[in-house]
Amino acid sequence: xxxxxxxxxxxxxxxxxxxxxxxxxxxxxxxxxxxxxxxxxxxxxxxxxxxxxxxxxxxxxxxxxxxxxxxxxxxxxxxxxxxxxxxxxxxxxxxxxxxxxxxxxxxxxxxxxxxxxxxxxxxxxxxxxxxxxxxxxxxxxxxxxxxxxxxxxxxxxxxxxxxxxxxxxxxxxxxxxxxxxxxxxxxxxxxxxxxxxxxxxxxxxxxxxxxxxxxxxxxxxxxxxxxxxxxxxxxxxxxxxxxxxxxxxxxxxxxxxxxxxxxxxxxxxxxxxxxxxxxxxxxxxxxxxxxxxxxxxxxxxxxxxxxxxxxxxxxxxxxxxxxxxxxxxxxxxxxxxxxxxxxxxxxxxxxxxxxxxxxxxxxxxxxxxxxxxxxxxxxxxxxxxxxxxxxxxxxxxxxxxxxxxxxxxxxxxxxxxxxxxxxxxxxxxxxxxxxxxxxxxxxxxxxxxxxxxxxxxxxxxxxxxxxxxxxxxxxxxxxxxxxxxxxxxxxxxxxxxxxxxxxxxxxxxxxxxxxxxxxxxxxxxxxxxxxxxxxxxxxxxxxxxxxxxxxxxxxxxxxxxxxxxxxxxxxxxxxxxxxxxxxxxxxxxxxxxxxxxxxxxxxxxxxxxxxxxxxxxxxxxxxxxxxxxxxxxxxxxxxxxxxxxxxxxxx
RNA sequence: GCCGGUCUAGCUCAGCUGGUAGAGCGCCUGAUUUGUAAUCAGGAUGUCGGGGGUUCGAGUCCCUCGACCGGCACCA
Numbered sequence: 001x002x003x004x005x006x007x008x009x010x011x012x013x014x015x016x017x018x019x020x021x022x023x024x025x026x027x028x029x030x031x032x033x034x035x036x037x038x039x040x041x042x043x044x045x046x047x048x049x050x051x052x053x054x055x056x057x058x059x060x061x062x063x064x065x066x067x068x069x070x071x072x073x074x075x076x077x078x079x080x081x082x083x084x085x086x087x088x089x090x091x092x093x094x095x096x097x098x099x100x101x102x103x104x105x106x107x108x109x110x111x112x113x114x115x116x117x118x119x120x121x122x123x124x125x126x127x128x129x130x131x132x133x134x135x136x137x138x139x140x141x142x143x144x145x146x147x148x149x150x151x152x153x154x155x156x157x158x159x160x161x162x163x164x165x166x167x168x169x170x171x172x173x174x175x176x177x178x179x180x181x182x183x184x185x186x187x188x189x190x191x192x193x194x195x196x197x198x199x200x201x202x203x204x205x206x207x208x209x210x211x212x213x214x215x216x217x218x219x220x221x222x223x224x225x226x227x228x229x230x231x232x233x234x235x236x237x238x239x240x241x242x243x244x245x246x247x248x249x250x251x252x253x254x255x256x257x258x259x260x261x262x263x264x265x266x267x268x269x270x271x272x273x274x275x276x277x278x279x280x281x282x283x284x285x286x287x288x289x290x291x292x293x294x295x296x297x298x299x300x301x302x303x304x305x306x307x308x309x310x311x312x313x314x315x316x317x318x319x320x321x322x323x324x325x326x327x328x329x330x331x332x333x334x335x336x337x338x339x340x341x342x343x344x345x346x347x348x349x350x351x352x353x354x355x356x357x358x359x360x361x362x363x364x365x366x367x368x369x370x371x372x373x374x375x376x377x378x379x380x381x382x383x384x385x386x387x388x389x390x391x392x393x394x395x396x397x398x399x400x401x402x403x404x405x406x407x408x409x410x411x412x413x414x415x416x417x418x419x420x421x422x423x424x425x426x427x428x429x430x431x432x433x434x435x436x437x438x439x440x441x442x443x444x445x446x447x448x449x450x451x452x453x454x455x456x457x458x459x460x461x462x463x464x465x466x467x468x469x470x471x472x473x474x475x476x477x478x479x480x481x482x483x484x485x486x487x488x489x490x491x492x493x494x495x496x497x498x499x500x501x502x503x504x505x506x507x508x509x510x511x512x513x514x515x516x517x518x519x520x521x522x523x524x525x526x527x528x529x530x531x532x533x534x535x536x537x538x539x540x541x542x543x544x545x546x547x548x549x550x551x552x553x554x555x556x557x558x559x560x561x562x563x564x565x566x567x568x569x570x571x572x573x574x575x576x577x578x579x580x581x582x583x584x585x586x587x588x589x590x591x592x593x594x595x596x597x598x599x600x601x602x603x604x605x606x607x608x609x610x611x612x613x614x615x616x617x618x619x620x621x622x623x624x625x626x627x628x629x630x631x632x633x634x635x636x637x638x639x640x641x642x643x644x645x646x647x648x649x650x651x
Numbered sequence: 652g653c654c655g656g657u658c659u660a661g662c663u664c665a666g667c668u669g670g671u672a673g674a675g676c677g678c679c680u681g682a683u684u685u686g687u688a689a690u691c692a693g694g695a696u697g698u699c700g701g702g703g704g705u706u707c708g709a710g711u712c713c714c715u716c717g718a719c720c721g722g723c724a725c726c727a
Contacts, residue, residue, distance in 0.1 A: 106722095114655060206722030207654025214724045218654050221722070249720095253662075262700075262718045317727065342727065376652050376725060377718090385726080470727055494727080521727080558684050585684075593688035607686055619687060626687060 006059035022049035023190070026061050036063040038194055039073055039187050046072065048187035050139065064194075070228055072100055077137070077189050078127070078200050078226040079105035084180040085126035086111075086222075089119075095182065096158040096210065096219060102485070103236060104200070104225035108208055110158065115220055120202040123222070127200070134193030135178035139186060147172045147183070158210070159183050199233045200226035246483035248536040249382040255541055255599055257549070258383065266380045266387030268529055273549035276578065277535075278528055280547055282368060284644050285392050285417070285525065291646070292413050294366040294394055299346030301370060305336045311345040312502055313338075322372045322387075343369035344496075344521060347395045348503040351517075356507040361517060362398035362406050368528075369393045382533055384488055389527035396520040397505070403447060403495060406520055407454035407476070414478060414491050414524045415458070420645040421535060422544060427479040427487070428460050431468035438472055439497045447495045447518075448474045472498035478524075483537040490526035490534065495519075541599040542621060545641045550600045552579040552638060554616070555591040557607035559583065564611040568604060571631060575639040596621060602638065 003015045006025065016025060022040035026033045026049065039048050041060045046069055053059070062069040079098035086093050086109060098107030109115075115123075142150075144163065151159040162183055166172060175184040177192050189195065201224060208221040227233045244250070252258050257274030260267065270278060286296065302324055308314040313321065322339040340346065347365050356363070370390045379385050396406050418426055430451060433444045451474055455462050462476070469475055478491030496519040500506075506514045525531035535543065545551060552572055556565045562583045572579035582591050588605055595603050604616040605626070616634055619626045629637070643651065 117656085204721060205655060208723045209653075212724075214653070218723075220654075223722080260719090265718065313727080320726085344727085373726085378652060378654095378723080379725060380719085472727080475727095489726085492727095496727090555687090556684095557686055560684080587683095587685050587690060588687050589685085590689055591687085596688055603687080605687060609686085617687075624687090 004053065005056045006053070007057070009058075009060045016053075018054050019052040021052055022047065022059075022061065025053075025059065029061070033061060033063075037061045038063060038189050039069055041069070046187055048137070048139070049190055050137075051187075064228055067228070071226075073187065073189050074195055074199075074228065075100040075105045075226045076187075077192065077195050078224060079107050080175070080177070080180075080182055080184070080188075081127050081130050081192060081195060082123060082202070082222065082224060083107045083109075083182065084130055084177070085123045087180065088130075089122060089126055094156055094158055097162070101223075104203070104223065106208075106221050106223045108210070108219040108221045110210075110217065110219050115205045115222060117205075120205070120222070124200075124202055128197045130178070131192050131195050131197045133178060134191045136191045137175070137177045137188045139173050139175045139184075139188065141171045142174050144172055147174060150174075151183075196227070196229055198230045199228060200224055201233060201237070240484065243483040243485075246537045246540045247382075248384070248483075248533040251536050251541040251599075252383070254597065255536075255549070257536070260383075264388075265377070266375060266385075268383050268386060268388070274532070276549040277532055277543065277547055280644070281421075281525070281528060281532065282392075284420075284646060285368075287644075287646055288413070288417060289364075289366045289392075289394070292364070292409075294364040296366050296368075297347065297350055298367055299340070299343060299350070299369065301339055301372075302337045303340055303346065305338060307345050307349075308338055310503060311348075311499060313341065313345070317341060320373045320375065322374055339372040340369070341371055341373045343367050343371065343391065343393045344395055344499055344519065345503060348499060348505050348519075351395075351397055351505050352503070356397075356517075358399070358507055358509050358515070360397075361507060362396050362402050364394055364396045366392070366394035371527075383529040384482070384533040386527070386529050389529045391523050391527050392525045393521075393523050396522065397500075397507075397517040398520065399515070400443075400446060400518055403518060403520065404450035404454045407451055407493060408457050410493055410520070410522055411455060411458040411460065411476075414493075415460070417524050418478075418480075418491075421547075422538060423480060426491075427481075428455060428462040429465045429468075429477040429479060429489075430455065430462040431465040431470075431475045431477065433474060434467045434469050434471060436471055437469070443497055444474070447497070451476055451493075451495065470494055470496075472496045480534050480538070482534060483540075488526075488530060488534060490531055491524050492522065492526065494521040496521055542601065543599070545601050545638075546644045548599070548601050549578065550580065550595075550598065551577050551642060552602045552604060553582050553591075553595045553600050554579060554604045554606065555582040555588060555595070557588045557605055559585065560608060561606045561611050565606050568606065568616060568631060571635050572638065575635055575642075577635075577638050577642050592619065604634065 002018050004018050005013050005015045007013050026037040037049055039046060039062045041062065042053055043057045064070045083095045083098055087095065090111060094110035096108040096110065098105060147163045148160055151163060163172060173185050175182050175188065203223045203225055206221050207218045210216040210219050225236055227236060255273060256271050258268050258270045260269065305314060321341050324337045324339060325334045326337065328335045350365065368390055372388050375385060375387050398406050432448050455476065473495035475492060475494035477489045479487045480490050481487055500516050500519050505517055507517055509515045554565045554568045556562050565581045565583055569579045569581045592603060599621065601621045603619040605619065606616055610616055615628055615630045617626050618629050618634060
């Protein structure tokens with residue numbers, strides 16, 4: 001057989017007979033490498049060591065030190081080992097799929113009995129046994145029919161379905177360790193003993209629909225995490241504990257920001273502290289939008305069904321609307337209204353008042369629009385996914401030609417807002433045309449191209465979400481991440497060709513004829529509720545000074561300083577700073593601790609020394625050290641610090 | 652909405668196989684005048700998520716409804 005030439009990462013070339021395996025190459029290089037090898041890359045394609053190599057290639061051996069490859073293999077094989085453990089414990093359980101995910105893996109099972117927490121312990125134990133057996137991993141390529149017959153004979157209906165789904169031109173790879181078999185494209189470790197037995201943990205059980213389809217049976221999914229060693233696992237678990245402390249639901253209680261209760265699921269009771277954040281944020285957004293050329297409007301909450309029928313919501317969105325029936329006096333039929341789930345139809349009503357000229361476009365119409373949506377109960381999550389919320393919504397009425405420039409202007413606007421609020425980074429997702437859509441392909445081409453080029457022009461990279469656009473137009477989504485890594489869409493920017501048509505919006509063009517405007521739906525924070533949730537988690541409750549609900553506490557060390565404390569508070573308040581006095585009969589240690597836990601950014605302590613010298617002892621949240629400042633100094637400094645970023649820029 | 656779990660004082664939680672509720676923190680009262688992350692002593696906490704059932708007796712067992720938590724599905 002002809003020789004092939006493999007180029008190693010150090011540039012050296014070695015030649016081997018065609019069909020040589022990665023394992024053989026590793027053994028040829030050195031005995032220790034052969035032992036440490038877990039997989040290889042052939043022309044950059046990650047592959048297992050048993051794979052024959054038939055052509056010249058760039059070649060690299062991987063060991064556990066290669067983090068990306070090692071983690072992929074460990075997580076992948078741990079998933080298989082878990083599935084095997086489950087089937088060894090409960091032979092009647094049907095296996096399905098088990099991919100690698102961030103930090104670990106999951107595997108979906110079909111089992112009549114639910115898995116309990118105790119079961120997880122048992123499975124983990126069995127997994128360690130399997131790892132200790134050090135069974136070699138083998139794979140074979142089978143004929144499709146043989147694989148189908150095999151799974152039919154073994155009563156594995158999900159595998160039968162999976163084999164059927166593999167495209168004709170792809171090989172059916174059968175995979176074993178010990179006597180246990182699975183369908184898998186690989187790559188895999190050399191033997192099960194290469195999985196670290198002390199660096200994985202099964203985390204939780206959850207329901208998951210077979211193939212993600214809610215019409216299909218619900219399977220049981222076991223999630224696990226897996227790492228290269230015990231320390232990495234421990235670090236991950238510590239990170240999760242830390243993240244839990246940043247949870248906005250916990251901080252919301254600890255900082256007395258808001259609460260929620262059974263009588264109003266998915267709706268927020270804002271307490272004074274939380275509402276201060278909300279209104280401060282709203283004031284900021286109002287200034288920014290005014291500066292950005294928006295006009296602000298306000299529209300009704302309860303709107304007759306007629307409008308929702310006309311807008312199309314009654315058809316497409318009814319399940320998510322709160323319907324309000326009213327017995328109007330003398331009426332034969334009850335009037336049927338809905339709480340508005342969106343502001344767009346109402347904004348078109350304002351646009352439609354009087355004639356609009358092309359000179360009025362682009363018309364940027366903003367509303368802090370209070371919306372209600374009947375979200376499925378399982379979707380609710382703290383204040384991040386709620387049924388009652390307020391959007392910083394706006395609709396830009398413009399011409400097709402203006403889509404690109406309006407998009408560009410908007411992305412710059414959004415990025416600047418996010419920066420002011422402490423988010424330097426955010427993801428942009430671009431969703432293009434779905435299968436079911438309104439409007440011609442030419443119009444879609446134009447709109448998609450406009451969104452893309454505008455995004456690129458502003459210097460942001462986007463991820464493509466193919467086919468995820470709304471039926472009425474493509475969209476950009478601006479995504480932020482919460483404390484435990486879950487993504488939340490906050491900002492959105494969507495092109496809409498349909499609503500202006502349905503609600504008969506038009507303007508008089510240069511040619512004197514009527515034309516249809518395009519609508520751009522856009523929201524920056526998304527909803528105040530969600531954004532504040534993200535803000536709390538991002539800052540772990542330590543909000544920037546200008547947003548902090550309680551900015552300064554002035555604490556007396558002895559009660560003889562009480563009068564001076566009141567003076568200090570008055571001086572701060574006179575400059576618009578949110579300050580309060582703490583003249584309770586408690587030790588300064590106690591007060592410092594309590595306000596630190598409450599995330600108050602600045603504590604000014606006053607004892608008799610400060611009274612005498614008319615200064616204060618300044619303690620910043622998180623600092624161990626204190627400093628001393630004169631009263632005038634600190635009031636000025638804090639007044640500057642309390643200035644919202646947009647006003648600070650103007651000053 | 653679906654699967655699983657949870658629901659006991661304001662908060663965090665204990666309460667064994669059924670015998671009418673506990674701790675710490677917080678709160679209230681008093682003492683203490685305190686120098687930068689919890690001063691001491693005393694006191695009160697409650698329809699054990701709602702409703703129904705089994706039982707002589709239910710926080711504990713069963714049914715049902717609700718909310719919450721974690722996923723899944725959904726997210727114009």
